[in-house]
Amino acid sequence: MNPLSSPDVLGGSDAASPSRRELNKAATRRAIATAALGLLRDKGVGQFTVEDIAAAAGISRRTFFNYYSSFEAAMASVADGFLDRALEQFRLRPASEPVLESAQAALMALADPATIAPMAEFFSLTQESPSLARSELEAWDHCTSQIIDAARERLGPRANELYLRALAGSVISCGKAAMTVWFEESDSDLSPASLTRLRQYLIDAMGLLGSGFASQTAPTTLPATHPSDSTSSTTERF
Amino acid sequence: MNPLSSPDVLGGSDAASPSRRELNKAATRRAIATAALGLLRDKGVGQFTVEDIAAAAGISRRTFFNYYSSFEAAMASVADGFLDRALEQFRLRPASEPVLESAQAALMALADPATIAPMAEFFSLTQESPSLARSELEAWDHCTSQIIDAARERLGPRANELYLRALAGSVISCGKAAMTVWFEESDSDLSPASLTRLRQYLIDAMGLLGSGFASQTAPTTLPATHPSDSTSSTTERF
DNA sequence: CCTTAACTTGCGCAGCGTGCAAAATTGCAC
DNA sequence: GTGCAATTTTGCACGCTGCGCAAGTTAAGG
Incomplete structure (x- = not known):
């Protein structure tokens, strides 16, 4: 039936095994996410149900919940x-590089039109929906965990846990x-x-x-409240 | 009827107006939160419904939702x-104090038995419930917003927005x-x-x-991160 | 081809969250 | 106190969520 049914050439057990089932599931996941985002765009937040998403993705409501435990x-994802x-x-940065520099370089990759477009849309929707705002919080938190893992991997398992968590959290906070x-x-x-500004x-x-x-900390006596003012930003302004 | 019905001495329009109705609502809010926490303790996460909380708080299910939009x-709260x-x-710290020092002092107030007890319980429950974990995330985020406001108030309205947000976020991340x-x-x-350690x-x-x-970046001698040392980890390890 | 495992689907059900309007409570003035 | 107005509580109804279950459907393998 399927022209591609031959077992994968690599037969690798470690790497991803692109079996038919896995591919289908991945495709379904993407279809659901795409459909959900599309409905969000077209109908607006809260103006549709999970059943609508499922229909748009060509699956049943029940199957939606097999993939995601909720719309959020x-x-x-x-x-x-x-x-x-x-x-x-x-993770691609050399391990010898200071963590902050790696983080900066990594965040820089986000300031790319194709990459940031979906996120920008997500951000704008976030403003008007507590539910989506929580999804965003979760995503940042998830990313923080990942950074902690990556940094621990880089710095060795004996790295100070407080240092790891404080650093990772701060990096993400600053990126956010x-x-x-x-x-x-x-x-x-x-x-x-605009992206250059980002x-x-x-x-x-x-x-x-x-x-x-x-x-x-530097200016022991704080310089009153008059800055040189100006609309620009570069001045740290206290 | 009520021995305390005399108008508040201050007559302040700005401050909280402790009218009887407001007091009752506050009491109900507390009753609900207490009841919810109690059920969480007694029955375990996910082993009870909003109706149970309402019953424990002596109100109806519907009234619960008048106060909180969800269990989370x-x-x-x-x-x-x-x-x-x-x-x-x-907010009580002097405005002349560096923000980081104020933050440190403020966080120090949390390391108090009576204050941290409910939070410690909350934390332990958080570990086993994604739902509660999200509540915690929301709380931290809410706190970050407050810190941003407080810091903006202190530094003046013309403070650099990026500075404010990055600083507040980092402070909270580190506290977390x-x-x-x-x-x-x-x-x-x-x-x-244990609290001393905290x-x-x-x-x-x-x-x-x-x-x-x-x-x-530079082992220029970091500012005495060695307390008197302790069990093990104090070394920054890279 | 047939078996086994994985995945999808429909169904049912307990629970959530909310609009609505009646009922109860409270604040206030007479 | 009595009555009125504003506020709050409550029950009811309804649609949606999230999940267990069992029967169907599809991929993988002998």
């Missing part, structure tokens, strides 16, 4: 897919802060100039983290 | 109450990391010695943040 879970790209980049600020000020603007935010955020948010 | 929301204590402390590590290693041990973790985490997680 399906959405979280979208965000996860986005953040996983950063994870992937992080950069994306939030970027998104709030340039609503889904994916132009090259990159700069990511760099700035990592810089702040690396310097211990030091802008305040 | 009720649980998040518990965690919020805990973290709000830290917020309160933060300290509590997580503490909780994982001393399961709900509220002894003075305080040290909080101090260490803030120290890491303030020094930009510098242990790898």
